[in-house]
Amino acid sequence: MSKGFVEKITSRHEDFAQWYTDIVTKAELIDYSSVRGSMIIRPYGYAIWDNIKNELDKRIKETGHENVYMPLFIPESLLNKEKDHIEGFAPEVAWVTHGGDEELTERLVVRPTSEVLFGEHYKNIIHSYRDLPKLYNQWANVVRWEKTTRPFLRTLEFLWQEGHTCHETKDEADEEAIKMLKVYAEICEEYLAIPVIKGQKTDKEKFAGAEYTYTIESLMHDGKALQSGTSHYLGDGFAKAFDIQFTDREGSLQYVHQTSWGFTTRIIGAMIMVHGDDRGLVVPPRLAPTQVMIVPIAQHKEGVLDFAYSLKKQLSDVVRVDIDASDKKPGWKFNEYEMKGIPIRLEVGPRDIEQEQVVLVRRDTGDKITVSLINLERQIQSLLDEIQKKLFERARQHREEHTEMVLDFASLKEFFESKTGFVKAMWCGERACEDKVKEETGATSRCMPFEQEAISDTCVCCGKEASSLVYWAKAY
Amino acid sequence: MSKGFVEKITSRHEDFAQWYTDIVTKAELIDYSSVRGSMIIRPYGYAIWDNIKNELDKRIKETGHENVYMPLFIPESLLNKEKDHIEGFAPEVAWVTHGGDEELTERLVVRPTSEVLFGEHYKNIIHSYRDLPKLYNQWANVVRWEKTTRPFLRTLEFLWQEGHTCHETKDEADEEAIKMLKVYAEICEEYLAIPVIKGQKTDKEKFAGAEYTYTIESLMHDGKALQSGTSHYLGDGFAKAFDIQFTDREGSLQYVHQTSWGFTTRIIGAMIMVHGDDRGLVVPPRLAPTQVMIVPIAQHKEGVLDFAYSLKKQLSDVVRVDIDASDKKPGWKFNEYEMKGIPIRLEVGPRDIEQEQVVLVRRDTGDKITVSLINLERQIQSLLDEIQKKLFERARQHREEHTEMVLDFASLKEFFESKTGFVKAMWCGERACEDKVKEETGATSRCMPFEQEAISDTCVCCGKEASSLVYWAKAY
Numbered sequence: 001m002s003k004g005f006v007e008k009i010t011s012r013h014e015d016f017a018q019w020y021t022d023i024v025t026k027a028e029l030i031d032y033s034s035v036r037g038s039m040i041i042r043p044y045g046y047a048i049w050d051n052i053k054n055e056l057d058k059r060i061k062e063t064g065h066e067n068v069y070m071p072l073f074i075p076e077s078l079l080n081k082e083k084d085h086i087e088g089f090a091p092e093v094a095w096v097t098h099g100g101d102e103e104l105t106e107r108l109v110v111r112p113t114s115e116v117l118f119g120e121h122y123k124n125i126i127h128s129y130r131d132l133p134k135l136y137n138q139w140a141n142v143v144r145w146e147k148t149t150r151p152f153l154r155t156l157e158f159l160w161q162e163g164h165t166c167h168e169t170k171d172e173a174d175e176e177a178i179k180m181l182k183v184y185a186e187i188c189e190e191y192l193a194i195p196v197i198k199g200q201k202t203d204k205e206k207f208a209g210a211e212y213t214y215t216i217e218s219l220m221h222d223g224k225a226l227q228s229g230t231s232h233y234l235g236d237g238f239a240k241a242f243d244i245q246f247t248d249r250e251g252s253l254q255y256v257h258q259t260s261w262g263f264t265t266r267i268i269g270a271m272i273m274v275h276g277d278d279r280g281l282v283v284p285p286r287l288a289p290t291q292v293m294i295v296p297i298a299q300h301k302e303g304v305l306d307f308a309y310s311l312k313k314q315l316s317d318v319v320r321v322d323i324d325a326s327d328k329k330p331g332w333k334f335n336e337y338e339m340k341g342i343p344i345r346l347e348v349g350p351r352d353i354e355q356e357q358v359v360l361v362r363r364d365t366g367d368k369i370t371v372s373l374i375n376l377e378r379q380i381q382s383l384l385d386e387i388q389k390k391l392f393e394r395a396r397q398h399r400e401e402h403t404e405m406v407l408d409f410a411s412l413k414e415f416f417e418s419k420t421g422f423v424k425a426m427w428c429g430e431r432a433c434e435d436k437v438k439e440e441t442g443a444t445s446r447c448m449p450f451e452q453e454a455i456s457d458t459c460v461c462c463g464k465e466a467s468s469l470v471y472w473a474k475a476y
Numbered sequence: 477m478s479k480g481f482v483e484k485i486t487s488r489h490e491d492f493a494q495w496y497t498d499i500v501t502k503a504e505l506i507d508y509s510s511v512r513g514s515m516i517i518r519p520y521g522y523a524i525w526d527n528i529k530n531e532l533d534k535r536i537k538e539t540g541h542e543n544v545y546m547p548l549f550i551p552e553s554l555l556n557k558e559k560d561h562i563e564g565f566a567p568e569v570a571w572v573t574h575g576g577d578e579e580l581t582e583r584l585v586v587r588p589t590s591e592v593l594f595g596e597h598y599k600n601i602i603h604s605y606r607d608l609p610k611l612y613n614q615w616a617n618v619v620r621w622e623k624t625t626r627p628f629l630r631t632l633e634f635l636w637q638e639g640h641t642c643h644e645t646k647d648e649a650d651e652e653a654i655k656m657l658k659v660y661a662e663i664c665e666e667y668l669a670i671p672v673i674k675g676q677k678t679d680k681e682k683f684a685g686a687e688y689t690y691t692i693e694s695l696m697h698d699g700k701a702l703q704s705g706t707s708h709y710l711g712d713g714f715a716k717a718f719d720i721q722f723t724d725r726e727g728s729l730q731y732v733h734q735t736s737w738g739f740t741t742r743i744i745g746a747m748i749m750v751h752g753d754d755r756g757l758v759v760p761p762r763l764a765p766t767q768v769m770i771v772p773i774a775q776h777k778e779g780v781l782d783f784a785y786s787l788k789k790q791l792s793d794v795v796r797v798d799i800d801a802s803d804k805k806p807g808w809k810f811n812e813y814e815m816k817g818i819p820i821r822l823e824v825g826p827r828d829i830e831q832e833q834v835v836l837v838r839r840d841t842g843d844k845i846t847v848s849l850i851n852l853e854r855q856i857q858s859l860l861d862e863i864q865k866k867l868f869e870r871a872r873q874h875r876e877e878h879t880e881m882v883l884d885f886a887s888l889k890e891f892f893e894s895k896t897g898f899v900k901a902m903w904c905g906e907r908a909c910e911d912k913v914k915e916e917t918g919a920t921s922r923c924m925p926f927e928q929e930a931i932s933d934t935c936v937c938c939g940k941e942a943s944s945l946v947y948w949a950k951a952y
Contacts, residue, residue: 031597034554035584038547040597043612046543067522071514072586072617072633073570078510091576094549096586098571099621108511110548110572110586121507121516136519141548141617145575157548 009339011278016222023272024151027281027340037149037156041265044340047289049159049265053139055191055287056161056263059183065135065163070117072141073108078116082241085115088208092145094156110143115209115234115260118164119242126166126256128247133176134166152269153226153476160264166244166256170235173257177231180261181214184229192267193284193392194218194274195399196228197422197471199447204434207260211235217446217471219399220273223420225446225473228270231261269476274395275364281341282363284391285384292380293337294323295330297349307353311346311376318377319384321346338363343387344380364391407456412472416441422473426466428459436461437472446471485815487754492698499748500627503757503816513625513632517741520816523765525635525741529615531667531763532637532739535659541611541639546593548617549584554592558717561591564684568621570632586619591685591710591736594640595718602642602732604723609652610642628745629702629952636740639707642720642732646711649733653707656737657690660705668743669760669868670694670750671875672704673898673947675923680910683736687711693922693947695875696749699896701922701949704746707737745952750871751840757817758839760867761860768856769813770799771806773825783829787822787852794853795860797822814839819863820856840866883932888948892917898949902942904935912937913948922947 009022024030029045041049057067073096080086089112096108111117118136126134139161149155163180167173181198188194196216206213210232218228238244239255248254275282285291292315296308308323315321324333330347337345345361352358356373360380364387371379402421406412415423427433427445434445437460448468459466485498500506505521517525533543549572556562565588572584587593594612602610619633628634639656643649657674664670672692682689686708694704714720715731724730751758761767768791772784784799791797800809806823813821821837828834832849836856840863847855878897882888891899903909903921910921913936924944935942 031600033547033593033596034551035547035549035593038549040547040593041545043542043544046545049545050543066519067526068519069517069522069525069635071509071511071516072619073511073514075510093576094572094584095574096570097573100567100569108570117509117511117516120509124507143548159545 009278009280012221012276019276019278020150020269020273023276023281023339029268029272029281030151035156037146039151039155041159044289045268048268048271048283048287051287051289052187052191052267053161056183056187057139059187060137060161060163063135063179063183065137065165068136068138069140070111070114070121070138072111074111074114074116076107076109078120079109081116081119082209082238084237085209089113089144094143094145111140112142112144113260113262114138114140114142114162115164115238116242118260119238119244122166122244122256123242126244126246129168129249132166132168132246132256133172135163135176136165137161137163150269152265152272155265158265160262163259163261165259166239167258168246168248168254168256170233170257173259174233177214177233177259177261180259181216181229181231184231184261184263185216187263188216188218188228188267188270189392191284191286192271193286193388193395194228194267194270195392195396197447197449199449199471201230201447202427202431202434202445202470204431205445207232209234209237210260211237215447217473218270218274219395219402219422219473220270220476221276221398222273223402223474225422225471225475226266226270226273227446227475228267229261229263232259234258234260275391276341279335280339282391283341283343285343285388288341288343289320290322290342291319291384292321292344292346293333293342294321294346294348295333295337296323296325297330297347297352299325301350303353304348304350308348311348311358315377315380319380334361343384346380362387364394405455406460409461412437412443412460413441416443416474420474422446422471424453424455424469424471425460426454426456426458427468427470428462428464429467430459430462430464433459433461441472443472443474446473446475485754485756488697488752492749495752495754496626496745496749499752499757499815505744505748505757506627511632513622515627515631517635520765521744524744524747524759524763527763527765528663528667528743529637532659532663533615535663536613536637536639539611539655539659541613541641544612544614545616546587546590546597546614548587550587550590550592552583552585554596555585557592557595558685558714560713561685565589565620570619570621587616588618588620589736589738590614590616590618590638591640591714592718594736595714595720598642598720598732599718602720602722605644605725608642608644608722608732609648611639611652612641613637613639626745628741628748631741634741636738639735639737641735642715643734644722644724644730644732646709646733649735650709653690653709653735653737656735657692657705657707660707660737660739661692663739664692664694664704664743664746665868667760667762668747669762669864669871670704670743670746671868671872673923673925675925675947677706677923678903678907678910678921678946680907681921683708685710685713686736687713691923693949694746694750695871695878695898695949696746696952697752697874698749699878699950701898701947701951702742702746702749703922703951704743705737705739708735710734710736751867752817755811756815758867759817759819761819761864764817764819765796766798766818767795767860768797768820768822769809769818770797770822770824771809771813772799772801773806773823773828775801777826779829780824780826784824787824787834791853791856795856819860822856838863840870881931882936885937888913888919888936889917892919892950896950898922898947900929900931900945900947901936902930902932902934903944903946904938904940905943906935906938906940909935909937917948919948919950922949922951
């Protein structure tokens with residue numbers, strides 16, 4: 001912090017990837033370490049994650065779930081129990097082979113996800129329909145051995161919550177999977193101001209071991225999509241692999257129906273890429289660890305600092321407010337808090353005090369508003385609400401402007417050669433067409449949206465009968 | 477839960493170890509898994525940890541610390557940088573040697589603690605005295621390759637917080653180390669009702685890489701001691717190994733002075749062994765996820781359930797209250813909530829409703845009190861306070877009764893042959909005497925208490941001049 005923020009960051013239109021890297025380091029969200037592909041989450045980054053975590057945890061508990069904690073390590077034989085699951089995850093796990101000086105008789109995987117651990121536990125504790133549903137969640141770190149990594153978006157280790165539930169029936173499990181996807185969508189839209197498309201993944205893109213996967217997809221400022229949260233209906237595949245049976249209401253043995261769902265630190269990457277601009281991060285007010293930063297002007301003059309501190313005290317009942325009374329120049333402070341994306345800067349100097357007013361500067365628009373001290377709390381609260389709404393609206397509009405309907409393959413190819421964004425196009429349901437689209441355009445199927453429209457009768461790729469509308473995009 | 481709690485647990489006087497194992501499983505704190513030495517923390521166990529975590533996190537933030545998150549893995553070369561540290565930890569770390577199918581060019585350690593990661597980061601972000609102090613904390617899982625494990629007390633993986641701070645001067649760092657030890661002592665005494673002895677570890681028992689270690693030690697019901705939290709003054713050893721230098725107020729380069737301090741899920745083991753009894757767990761009211769459990773009596777009779785639910789609603793503003801309206805017999809419910817150590821059971825049946833009263837049953841004493849509905853909230857709150865105080869007082873008294881002063885080696889040996897508890901005895905400061913005590917009695921030096929008394933002039937072991945009073949005990 002002592003170095004100030006005089007250096008400019010790369011423009012996001014010039015080099016979006018470099019702009020992103022500049023922001024995550026200069027807004028002090030992360031630092032690199034000598035651990036390849038891992039990141040240090042710094043106090044400001046962690047405060048943002050903590051807020052997301054608390055907000056989501058509240059909603060997870062309100063929907064009846066309980067938190068538990070499972071081991072970090074998974075014995076190889078346990079991971080091998082569900083065939084599709086191990087096939088999907090084996091290439092990207094870290095292996096522990098030695099404890100102290102001794103070679104282990106069985107290798108351990110550092111958890112990439114915990115379905116199998118929950119499976120083993122559920123077998124122990126579920127016996128009757130009276131034990132159902134079991135609605136568990138855990139907050140944990142997981143590891144996936146990625147080759148190419150980027151802070152928040154794709155890291156060797158990341159933080160997340162993973163929900164794992166067991167139900168009597170398929171319908172109940174499916175309802176749960178959709179319910180939790182909606183909770184994720186709410187967090188994104190209401191809290192992070194990120195508009196999302198809710199839908200279902202194709203078989204090609206579903207979770208390894210799931211019968212089907214629901215997803216929320218969001219669009220970044222550069223027109224690439226980001227999978228922002230997924231919820232899986234696991235069917236009874238894990239139940240059979242782990243023998244999780246219960247005596248049903250009629251007295252016969254049944255396998256449970258399961259779900260799992262996860263939301264990760266990746267969403268911080270989405271927040272950066274949806275709202276940020278060339279002056280740095282823009283944090284939505286509801287999420288912001290500091291909503292209002294007070295910067296005293298001419299603070300050496302008598303009464304200014306006292307007044308600024310009394311304002312902080314007064315405002316702290318209603319908003320998360322801080323003050324920077326350091327001896328840095330105001331211009332430096334302005335740059336620093338713009339880089340950090342604090343929603344409102346409050347400037348107060350001798351003349352303001354005389355005239356019983358302060359100046360509020362919006363991070364999202366740069367607008368300066370002079371407001372009277374009367375009803376300051378209420379004015380700030382309503383301004384924060386307005387900024388929150390505006391950020392969501394701006395992102396929604398950006399997505400609309402970068403979403404096109406396409407009817408034939410030539411147009412599809414042309415779109416991804418000349419533009420970025422979502423393409424809505426019909427699909428026949430065949431893996432071959434998905435593969436061809438990927439190969440020739442670089443885009444993947446993001447989801448079959450819950451809100452289906454029949455924009456044509458034929459598949460955009462092969463021209464055969466279409467079975468559903470699909471959102472296509474290049475993706476992170 | 478569906479199985480009820482009819483089976484008795486082992487008496488703690490008969491077999492303390494088995495009693496402990498019975499409690500952790502039957503109170504549904506943990507489950508075992510196929511991961512050797514690791515535990516599944518179940519919802520009730522996790523709710524207890526979450527309360528401890530929230531209470532401690534609040535105090536960590538109030539004392540000016542910020543949370544961060546460091547990587548799980550440590551490259552071997554990084555761990556090797558501080559000689560004493562690696563010597564202490566190398567025998568008990570888990571090694572990651574493969575990522576996916578590839579053998580790594582450098583092995584990674586699963587963090588047993590994070591001094592070296594903080595060291596590397598601090599070198600990057602500290603340049604001037606203006607950057608100091610740096611007061612960081614992280615909540616994380618860590619792994620130590622223990623041979624013999626027991627739930628909470630010693631597990632391959634455990635959850636904890638680890639504080640890591642940098643300061644301009646030795647005095648400031650030492651003050652920090654003591655301040656955080658006091659925070660731990662407060663959490664133990666005020667929140668967990670566990671009395672502790674604050675003191676300093678001998679060189680033999682200090683943390684690998686520390687100049688000295690402060691500790692809080694508590695006494696379990698079986699008379700064995702448990703190290704309940706430690707705080708280390710690291711000196712400038714890590715600073716030199718990681719080259720963490722700053723320009724001081726006079727403009728010259730200096731190494732920072734560091735501390736680290738940790739508090740773990742182990743404390744749940746202490747809570748069990750200090751307060752539990754032959755009917756199960758006893759959770760101190762301030763910590764208890766559920767403070768009052770309402771058990772309706774003759775709940776099939778008209779009005780009973782409605783009344784019980786309205787009581788729950790009424791009480792939920794002031795205490796953490798739950799109701800068991802399941803169709804299990806009241807006696808089964810009594811057993812279950814006694815096993816889980818819920819501080820107060822509230823019984824309410826038709827006659828109580830008629831007479832505008834309820835029955836409160838204390839978990840700690842078994843006392844039944846009939847109380848009027850008038851001022852029920854306040855009566856319950858004051859009863860919870862009384863239970864909290866009583867538990868602490870009972871544990872303190874138990875410790876007093878199991879603490880003896882000893883002046884000579886014969887008496888020391890006799891104590892540990894016939895009794896359990898703390899021995900207060902003088903020590904010359906030589907490692908040889910500590911080793912001899914350990915060898916001949918099984919007891920270790922727990923700490924040199926801050927409150928020193930000169931009970932004799934000579935070492936209890938060698939008879940040479942004594943340098944300090946030491947608490948000795950057999951320990952977990």
